[in-house]
Amino acid sequence: MSAIAVGRLLGLSVFAIHKDAGLSERISLAGAALICYAVSARLFHPNPERIPERERGWARDVNSFVATIFLVTVGWVVLPDPVVAVGWAAAGLVLLEAGFAGKLGSLRLQGNLVATLAFFRLFFANFTDLGHTGWLSHRLLTVLPIIVSEYFIWSRYRAAEIGSRERSAARLYLYAPAILAVVLSRFEFGRALTVTGWAGITLALYWTGIRGKMPDLRWQSYAVALLAFWRCWNTNFYIPESLAGLNGRVLTGSLVVASFYAAQMLSPRADSGPADGAGNIFRLLDRHGRVIFSLLASALLAVMLYYEVSGGILTIAWTAQALAMLASGFPLRDRPLRLTGLLLFLVCILKIFLWDLRHLETLQRIVSFIVLGLILVGVSWMYTRFRGRIQRYL
Numbered sequence: 001m002s003a004i005a006v007g008r009l010l011g012l013s014v015f016a017i018h019k020d021a022g023l024s025e026r027i028s029l030a031g032a033a034l035i036c037y038a039v040s041a042r043l044f045h046p047n048p049e050r051i052p053e054r055e056r057g058w059a060r061d062v063n064s065f066v067a068t069i070f071l072v073t074v075g076w077v078v079l080p081d082p083v084v085a086v087g088w089a090a091a092g093l094v095l096l097e098a099g100f101a102g103k104l105g106s107l108r109l110q111g112n113l114v115a116t117l118a119f120f121r122l123f124f125a126n127f128t129d130l131g132h133t134g135w136l137s138h139r140l141l142t143v144l145p146i147i148v149s150e151y152f153i154w155s156r157y158r159a160a161e162i163g164s165r166e167r168s169a170a171r172l173y174l175y176a177p178a179i180l181a182v183v184l185s186r187f188e189f190g191r192a193l194t195v196t197g198w199a200g201i202t203l204a205l206y207w208t209g210i211r212g213k214m215p216d217l218r219w220q221s222y223a224v225a226l227l228a229f230w231r232c233w234n235t236n237f238y239i240p241e242s243l244a245g246l247n248g249r250v251l252t253g254s255l256v257v258a259s260f261y262a263a264q265m266l267s268p269r270a271d272s273g274p275a276d277g278a279g280n281i282f283r284l285l286d287r288h289g290r291v292i293f294s295l296l297a298s299a300l301l302a303v304m305l306y307y308e309v310s311g312g313i314l315t316i317a318w319t320a321q322a323l324a325m326l327a328s329g330f331p332l333r334d335r336p337l338r339l340t341g342l343l344l345f346l347v348c349i350l351k352i353f354l355w356d357l358r359h360l361e362t363l364q365r366i367v368s369f370i371v372l373g374l375i376l377v378g379v380s381w382m383y384t385r386f387r388g389r390i391q392r393y394l
Contacts, residue, residue: 002039005032006066014073021077029074036067044102061106068095068110072117082129082138088118089146096153100160108166115153118146119176127187143184147177174216178205182224195236195252198228199259206263206289215286222285222292225260229296232256237307253304260297264290264336294336298325302344316371319348323375348372 009032013025043051043060068091075087092114099107122143131138154173157166178201185197202225209217236249267289285292302318309317322344329338352372 002063006036009070014069017073017077019077026074026077029070029077033067033070033074036063036070040064040067064107065110068114072114081125082131082142085118085121085126086142086145088114088121089149092118093149093153096156100156105162105166108162111153112169115150119150119180122146122180123183127183137188139184139187143180147180147184150177150180171216174214175220178217178220178224182227192236192248192252195228195232196255198224198231199256202228203259203263203266207266210266210268218286218289221263222289225263225293225296228256229260229300232300233303237303250304250308253300257297257301257304260293260300264293264297264334265332267293290334291336294334294340298337298340298344302347315348315351316367318344318351319372319375322348345376349376 009028013021013029017025040060040063043056043063071091072088075091076084079087092111094111095107095114096111099105099109099111126139126142129138129142133141150173154170157170157173162170181201182198185201186194189197202221205217205224206221209215209221232253236252269290298321301321305317305321306314322341325337325341325344329335329341349372352369
């Protein structure tokens with residue numbers, strides 16, 4: 001009898017459902033979900049009727065799975081489009097909590113499947129929603145709760161006693177909210193300010209990964225940093241006329257560069273870098289986190305100067321940047337920053353001989369040679385004069 005009823009509901013009220021379904025279909029789905037959950041709950045604990053364990057287990061799990069299908073469907077029909085994903089996420093949380101409390105993998109599996117549906121639903125219905133409630137967009141009001149719920153689910157899995165395979169799969173709950181935050185920033189901040197949101201996400205992920213000793217968050221920060229670097233160069237610098245002009249692109253570029261340098265300062269030294277829970281390639285990334293962020297920040301600053309400074313003064317601007325990096329590297333005892341400054345000096349030397357001698361006017365060539373020469377002589381004298389002190393920094 002149950003199978004006949006479930007088959008009819010699946011065929012007529014689930015697979016053929018539409019948003020304009022009548023009240024009778026909604027009542028049928030909601031009532032069927034409650035009945036199936038009630039049957040599953042009745043079979044949850046051992047009972048005096050002494051139903052065999054095998055029968056009790058599959059009957060309980062089948063009823064709960066069918067009830068979840070009915071619940072998800074009626075939620076899609078009843079709730080407004082922007083709220084469907086939030087409703088599914090809430091249902092997934094309840095199922096997961098029940099699975100943790102009853103130590104039932106089938107309920108946790110259902111919760112994970114419903115949470116996955118909520119995640120993908122956002123990309124089809126929420127990120128493109130242009131509605132607002134007060135000063136807040138519907139995107140922000142619906143995506144943020146799901147981001148918080150996914151981090152909460154990860155924390156529950158972290159403290160739960162489960163198998164290693166399920167625990168490994170639960171690490172996806174650390175990656176899904178980061179993906180949602182990156183996409184949300186793209187829609188909320190707009191074309192010009194997207195990079196500032198991504199830079200902030202990079203810094204937050206890296207700081208949390210360092211403090212909490214969570215390698216997954218640190219690896220995510222490297223990926224988001226590369227994404228911010230690429231977008232800043234490809235969009236904010238390359239198409240400046242459509243992005244708030246000079247002030248806008250200098251401001252956004254400077255904020256991204258500052259966030260990368262801040263992440264560099266947060267990163268442990270190379271000889272004490274985090275290496276917990278990492279494979280070879282990720283262990284290598286962690287051990288050279290300072291170098292990665294130093295190169296990204298310095299390269300992006302040099303690119304910004306390339307777009308903002310005319311050709312005749314570019315060599316001088318890059319030389320000044322290299323000098324500032326070198327001068328900052330000593331009091332900060334930051335070897336990657338000093339080496340990056342020396343590398344930029346080398347780029348300036350090559351640029352003078354390979355480009356400036358052929359393309360710049362006589363006066364600009366003379367000024368470039370004099371300024372770079374004086375700075376290089378000063379750097380050489382400093383390294384020679386204070387060799388003993390420099391060895392301590394190195």
